[in-house]
Amino acid sequence: MARLIKYTRGVKTPSSIGAKTCKLMDLCDGSADMPIKAAESEPTIGQHFFATRVDPKSKDVFIFVIHGENSEFYLTDKTGKLRAASVFENGVERLITNEKAAEKYKAEMTLWAGEALILPPTGAAIAGNS
Secondary structure (H helix, E strand, C coil): CHHHHHHHHCCCCCEEECHHHHHHCCCCCCCCCEEEEEEEECCCCCEEEEEEECCCCCCCEEEEEEECCEEEEEEECCCCCCCEEEEEECCEEEEECHHHHHHHHHHHHHHHHHHHHCCCCCCCCCCCCC
């Protein structure tokens, strides 16, 4: 997880999590989008993202996947323990239980564990991100 966090914090162009998702996950008051830095994986199905807040002191890690008009969003930290999950389906975003999210979250963590294997060790510089 440390390799992914280091790599993501080094991403040059920030992105954001929508204010509605941010509020739903109890991370903000919902008045503005929350700035993040995100890395994207390129598997064959869907868009998969690993993200951290722009604030380097934050412990929050976000893993989300977009499948066309639907998405899944997971909140964790460097421990990898799932803290909260939401889904966006049929135009509605809602929280789901961690138990309901567990299987898909585990699949996302497996995908990102594979991505971490190709990154340099946490003590090494990452080309293009320093």
